[in-house]
Amino acid sequence: MKKIKASPDTSINFAGIKCKNPVFVASGTFGYGYEAADLTDINSIGAIITKTITLSPKAGNPPPRLAEVTSGILNSIGLQNVGVAAFCRDKLPLLQKLKTPVIVSIAGETAADYAAVARALNGKNGIAAIELNLSCPNLKKQIICQNAQLVNQIISRVKKACYYPVIAKLSPQVADIGALGILAESSGADALSVANTFPGMAINVNTFRPKISTVTGGMSGPAIKPLALRCVWETARRVRIPVLGGGGIATGSDAIEFILAGARAVSAGTANFIDPQAPATIAAEIAEYMKKKNISSLSDITGKVMV
Amino acid sequence: MILKAPTIARVSRPGQFAMLKAPGVFLRRPLSIAGVNKDGIEFIYRVVGAGTRELSLLPRESALDIIAPLGNGYEYDLKNRVPLLVAGGTGIASLRFLALSMPVAGVLFYGGKTKNDILPLKEIAARGWKILIATEDGSRGHKGFVTDLLKRHIGAGRPGNMVLYTCGPHGMEKCVSQIAADNNIPGYVSLEEMMACGTGNCQGCAVKTGDSYKMVCSDGPVFNINDICF
Numbered sequence: 108m109k110k111i112k113a114s115p116d117t118s119i120n121f122a123g124i125k126c127k128n129p130v131f132v133a134s135g136t137f138g139y140g141y142e143a144a145d146l147t148d149i150n151s152i153g154a155i156i157t158k159t160i161t162l163s164p165k166a167g168n169p170p171p172r173l174a175e176v177t178s179g180i181l182n183s184i185g186l187q188n189v190g191v192a193a194f195c196r197d198k199l200p201l202l203q204k205l206k207t208p209v210i211v212s213i214a215g216e217t218a219a220d221y222a223a224v225a226r227a228l229n230g231k232n233g234i235a236a237i238e239l240n241l242s243c244p245n246l247k248k249q250i251i252c253q254n255a256q257l258v259n260q261i262i263s264r265v266k267k268a269c270y271y272p273v274i275a276k277l278s279p280q281v282a283d284i285g286a287l288g289i290l291a292e293s294s295g296a297d298a299l300s301v302a303n304t305f306p307g308m309a310i311n312v313n314t315f316r317p318k319i320s321t322v323t324g325g326m327s328g329p330a331i332k333p334l335a336l337r338c339v340w341e342t343a344r345r346v347r348i349p350v351l352g353g354g355g356i357a358t359g360s361d362a363i364e365f366i367l368a369g370a371r372a373v374s375a376g377t378a379n380f381i382d383p384q385a386p387a388t389i390a391a392e393i394a395e396y397m398k399k400k401n402i403s404s405l406s407d408i409t410g411k412v413m414v
Numbered sequence: 415m416i417l418k419a420p421t422i423a424r425v426s427r428p429g430q431f432a433m434l435k436a437p438g439v440f441l442r443r444p445l446s447i448a449g450v451n452k453d454g455i456e457f458i459y460r461v462v463g464a465g466t467r468e469l470s471l472l473p474r475e476s477a478l479d480i481i482a483p484l485g486n487g488y489e490y491d492l493k494n495r496v497p498l499l500v501a502g503g504t505g506i507a508s509l510r511f512l513a514l515s516m517p518v519a520g521v522l523f524y525g526g527k528t529k530n531d532i533l534p535l536k537e538i539a540a541r542g543w544k545i546l547i548a549t550e551d552g553s554r555g556h557k558g559f560v561t562d563l564l565k566r567h568i569g570a571g572r573p574g575n576m577v578l579y580t581c582g583p584h585g586m587e588k589c590v591s592q593i594a595a596d597n598n599i600p601g602y603v604s605l606e607e608m609m610a611c612g613t614g615n616c617q618g619c620a621v622k623t624g625d626s627y628k629m630v631c632s633d634g635p636v637f638n639i640n641d642i643c644f
Contacts, residue, residue, distance in 0.1 A: 173618035380611035
């Protein structure tokens, strides 16, 4: 890994969260947040987004849960997690030791579920924000983002249930993601996360069986980067709240594309599976780019794609 | 394949694995560590897809990006029991490392489809291990399954003194698990599953145990054979 000296200022303020750099780790790609401590310097990450936490523990989906596709993966984990009570008891104390801001991703089936998880987290030390997973493609019911009324109810109820900044994570699988962003903003979201995985499918031609147990799964990795970038651009230019952009980001150059499209921060996801140091490397490459281009603050280039 | 990696060689235990970055494929590939020497780690693998094909084509003295050692490894506090190792195909990899590390010799049951699947294991035999071979086509050793030999051996001996270790195809592991249950023999199984990260973060390599899913990479890959729902 290249070392960069005399780094420019990559720090950002994202919906009130002070981050030393704009590279977050995406939910579901970094465990509860502390597990990779042996493999990378966790404090070099801008912010950690935990795996999604639900009110009751979830066993997750049966195997096989993963398939490799060209330049990416399909997954169907099914939000396996210990539930919010065990999260607060067993996981949060370990996260409280980190210097990096921790954003807790939450999900449920109803607005009441989301509000109950938010209420259970409210007032706890060591939580910088809540990310609402409104976009999991692997649950039996529809993707929440496809129901505008439900999106509105969830965001407004969670806002009432806790004092944390609330980030709404949008699904790319909607007719107009920009309009969805406006809806989330007017419902009270403090920021948006764009986007989640894209529904996809892969089949084993020898056995005629789908490669993952739930038939379809969420696609991620470099293959979806142009698709996600389009979603960020369509959304960021239509809202005033900050956007966390992600989808296939693996290099500093990928991250800069998202920032130029309007993302205030970016997330590395699938890249973490291949290289646990990917977020640190991406942050270093962003700093190197800023130095080379003589950019003193990332806000100078955020959304500055020339169209 | 042998990789020079003295630090990893020193800390690796039988049953642990490595995640290797093969050129040209997206994800790392998990491979069991098949043995260690003074400054290197050894792998035994079969070319089954694009990743292993790329690995097999690497020129000598290539540099490879790996994360290792990962996973829990085999328990081998034998408590005076005789170890019975049951390997199918490339499942021999982690059991070879185990046989070379155990303080006592036992019996290695080694099966494959044909004689071409059976690797020479002189170094294990030299340590006093009895090696019994089976091939499905009868081209080497017993004609049939390696589990036939295992059943015969257990039937002729004292199961109360035995402990099982197995790694291989799902069907064979399931059969060994049944034999272990039928004869009340303790045992350990090393599992294989599709993995993205190998470190517990992606939660892709789930395996059903009792009432919950465990991760092959971070909870295993070695499990108590009674805990797995085959």
